[in-house]
Amino acid sequence: MSQPDIGSWACPVPLRDHPNVVMGHGGGGRLSAELVAHLFLPAFAGTPLAGTLAELGDSAVLDLGPELGPGARLAFSTDSYVVRPRFFPGGNIGDLAVNGTVNDLAVAGAVPLALSVGAILEEGMLLDELGVIAETMGAAARAAAVSIVTGDTKVVDSGHGDGLYLNTAGIGLVSAGVSLGPAQVRPGDAVLLSGPIGMHGIAVLSVRDGLEFGADLVTDSAPVTPLTQGLLAAGLGVAMMRDPTRGGVAATLNEMAVASGTGIEIVERDVPVPDTVRAACGFLGLDPLYIANEGKVVVIVRGPDAEAALDTMRRTAVGRGATRIGTVTAEHPGVVVARTGIGGTRVVDLPLAEQLPRIC
Secondary structure: OOOOOHHHOOOOHHHHHOOEOOHHHHOOOHHHHHHHHHHHHHHHOOOOOHHHHHOOOOOOOOOOOOOOOOOOEEEEEEEEEOOOOOEEOOEEHHHHHHHHHHHHHHOOOOEEEEEEEEEEEEOOOEHHHHHHHHHHHHHHHHHOOOEEEEEEEEEEOOOOOOOEEEEEEEEEEEOOOOOOOHHHOOOOOEEEEOOOOOHHHHHHHHHHOOOOOOOOOOOOOOOOHHHHHHHHHOOOOEEEEEOOOOOHHHHHHHHHHHHHOOEEEEEHHHOOOOHHHHHHHHHHOOOHHHOOOOOOOEEEEOHHHHHHHHHHHHOOHHHOOOEEEEEEEOOOOOOEEEEOOOOOEEEOOOOOOOOOOOOO
């Protein structure tokens, strides 16, 4: 874990005197103010609307007049992150929280604009670790071209918070004419997947349980906005998009099928699964279809537009491994069916619970 240069922070005495989080950091007084001013604000600087955060109001008032054209709408999303461990190969809870909310907005067809951050800190957490996480959040926000504009910090007693929980809420702009959702899905539509699955869940599990899978495996956490906006800009018949996080591709496909009142049929061998993920799942008795991802998109698009959509997806960093995995059907509405490698079929049901809890 890289360490921030604490000596370079323009920090008053309390942060230097307290290397760990103390209850006063969540009390709304001087310690709270110094934590925000000298740890969070510098970490979150450098995005277009960062000046709004520096005002430290109880809410952010954003002037979006130039952004909102006729027929444009706002998308709004919120999510909470309780990852254990907080650091894992390729990322940590900070960039995961930013990318997760950015992607929830992106798959709704929105251009993400602004985020809030709520941090629940446990008394005793190291401030240098919190500094790394905050800096990672700021870097992720800048990479996703989204601004962190407001937030809140609370501290709970030692032993009651597992170090750090994060909540991020976000708003984004949906352009006029963009209409995505279950009502748009039709039999004959193609089901596309932006790339290999299962990396995030297995990467977190590897460090949580000290497992070695014979190859380096890192999270796929990344913003997917370039891919989603590229599809919309291309004028293709995109009906619906979702990011397959908790419950993996299986849960996402089931949600799409139930919401749209259609069936979905996938070809199991066409679902891209890295060899390391497949081997780990085989060892642990897990199904890759149910493993969480943090930088992937499931796209339903009109059948004749499938190849053009794949070409568009593959021109982005997060979509280079895009492939078609299935088709929407009028048969078995609300049910997802997979054609197996031996020519049979199986129902891909909604998981009863998470196979791997606390990974997002």
